[in-house]
Amino acid sequence: xxxxxxxxxxxxxxxxxxxxxxxxxxxxxxxxxxxxxxxxxxxxxxxxxxxxxxxxxxxxxxxxxxxxxxxxxxxxxxxxxxxxxxxxxxxxxxxxxxxxxxxxxxxxxxxxxxxxxxxxxxxxxxxxxxxxxxxxxxxxxxxxxxxxxxxxxxxxxxxxxxxxxxxxxxxxxxxxxxxxxxxxxxxxxxxxxxxxxxxxxxxxxxxxxxxxxxxxxxxxxxxxxxxxxxxxxxxxxxxxxxxxxxxxxxxxxxxxxxxxxxxxxxxxxxxxxxxxxxxxxxxxxxxxxxxxxxxxxxxxxxxxxxxxxxxxxxxxxxxxxxxxxxxxxxxxxxxxxxxxxxxxxxxxxxxxxx
Amino acid sequence: xxxxxxxxxxxxxxxxxxxxxxxxxxxxxxxxxxxxxxxxxxxxxxxxxxxxxxxxxxxxxxxxxxxxxxxxxxxxxxxxxxxxxxxxxxxxxxxxxxxxxxxxxx
Numbered sequence: 158x159x160x161x162x163x164x165x166x167x168x169x170x171x172x173x174x175x176x177x178x179x180x181x182x183x184x185x186x187x188x189x190x191x192x193x194x195x196x197x198x199x200x201x202x203x204x205x206x207x208x209x210x211x212x213x214x215x216x217x218x219x220x221x222x223x224x225x226x227x228x229x230x231x232x233x234x235x236x237x238x239x240x241x242x243x244x245x246x247x248x249x250x251x252x253x254x255x256x257x258x259x260x261x262x263x264x265x266x267x268x269x270x271x272x273x274x275x276x277x278x279x280x281x282x283x284x285x286x287x288x289x290x291x292x293x294x295x296x297x298x299x300x301x302x303x304x305x306x307x308x309x310x311x312x313x314x315x316x317x318x319x320x321x322x323x324x325x326x327x328x329x330x331x332x333x334x335x336x337x338x339x340x341x342x343x344x345x346x347x348x349x350x351x352x353x354x355x356x357x358x359x360x361x362x363x364x365x366x367x368x369x370x371x372x373x374x375x376x377x378x379x380x381x382x383x384x385x386x387x388x389x390x391x392x393x394x395x396x397x398x399x400x401x402x403x404x405x406x407x408x409x410x411x412x413x414x415x416x417x418x419x420x421x422x423x424x425x426x427x428x429x430x431x432x433x434x435x436x437x438x439x440x441x442x443x444x445x446x447x448x449x450x451x452x453x454x455x456x457x458x459x460x461x462x463x464x465x466x467x468x469x470x471x472x473x474x475x476x477x478x479x480x481x482x483x484x485x486x487x488x489x490x491x492x493x494x495x496x497x498x499x500x501x502x503x504x505x506x507x508x509x510x511x
Numbered sequence: 512x513x514x515x516x517x518x519x520x521x522x523x524x525x526x527x528x529x530x531x532x533x534x535x536x537x538x539x540x541x542x543x544x545x546x547x548x549x550x551x552x553x554x555x556x557x558x559x560x561x562x563x564x565x566x567x568x569x570x571x572x573x574x575x576x577x578x579x580x581x582x583x584x585x586x587x588x589x590x591x592x593x594x595x596x597x598x599x600x601x602x603x604x605x606x607x608x609x610x611x612x613x614x615x616x617x
Contacts, residue, residue, distance in 0.1 A: 509546075
């Protein structure tokens with residue numbers, strides 16, 4: 158049986174027989190079904206994943222008519238920033254970088270971003286960002302959002318005014334840790350309302366809450382409270398909420414949104430409260446395991462996200478960047494895996510976008 | 512990394528009708544097939560046509576909703592978006608803001 162050239166979750170090339178690929182697809186699928194409590198994929202779906210993983214061409218593509226909408230995180234930072242990670246460090250203005258994405262890179266939507274991609278950092282420069290938004294909007298055609306992470310870690314010591322729950326828990330100050338986390342979440346929600354409504358008053362079409370819940374369940378609730386206030390103030394806004402991980406980390410453990418404990422939620426439950434808060438678009442994340450194969454990871458991702466799409470009232474865009482959705486965790490993700498992950502998530506999980 | 516997605520799975524942005532389908536997703540919470548069907552019906556095309564550059568280049572030029580190449584005299588930016596508003600029957604916040612800045616109603 159000929160060997161198929163594929164990769165591991167850290168990007169290393171490996172050769173596998175089709176039987177090995179199918180075994181890994183079954184194992185990745187079973188792991189997702191067990192972890193998230195979602196239905197298994199059918200034998201036909203797993204065979205289809207194996208077919209796509211095994212395609213001989215370097216890159217793969219969907220059939221004409223099956224294309225989906227692309228949203229983005231980081232906006233023009235991917236061109237202008239040189240951070241050793243995801244930016245290519247080309248020194249150019251933000252407008253030029255945004256127009257490149259619209260007119261040369263075929264993006265369906267785009268976003269404006271500040272170099273520090275965190276909401277807290279936008280507050281002191283909000284007037285600058287409002288003017289930039291007005292200027293960009295006069296020249297672009299695609300839906301143009303503003304993007305920044307809630308990044309609630311910046312609200313804790315030593316960067317912010319609240320005690321750091323992880324430090325406090327080490328000192329067995331559990332109740333105080335929970336109190337501080339809740340206070341930080343309320344502060345985040347106030348800041349979200351401040352930034353988003355001012356941007357809206359300058360004509361901003363929407364906001365992308367990227368990497369939501371990176372600081373766990375309290376950040377998730379703080380973001381949802383902010384989204385709720387934003388939606389109430391700006392009924393016309395385009396609101397996207399993309400997650401940081403497949404499972405909400407329980408830093409607090411018992412904090413709720415609309416009567417539901419959010420710690421431990423997987424994508425198919427996350428999307429429901431994101432929609433309840435008033436978002437239009439959900440970015441579903443499934444983490445990549447670097448010691449497993451691409452086939453294992455992408456099957457696991459398709460299993461979780463398929464159920465998320467099935468249960469969602471709003472469009473679901475799968476997060477298919479570095480280290481998520483089955484895409485290998487390495488600084489320059491190989492295009493063979495990037496394109497295969499997209500095709501598999503479209504054909505198996507029925508995603509609305511990437 | 513966005514480029515391989517755009518090449519293999521993306522609708523094509525303003526090369527085709529990607530921006531229009533995206534607006535229906537955001538404005539009306541439509542899933543992808545519903546959004547494509549709505550835009551196709553509005554443009555008197557099929558959903559398959561929406562990602563076809565050869566079809567959409569001419570259609571976009573006819574409708575004055577912005578084309579991807581530099582075409583002297585063709586609306587772009589806010590002017591193209593104001594035509595998209597009318598075409599899709601949507602209010603776009605950047606256009607609303609622009610109208611508010613004008614001294615007379617347009």
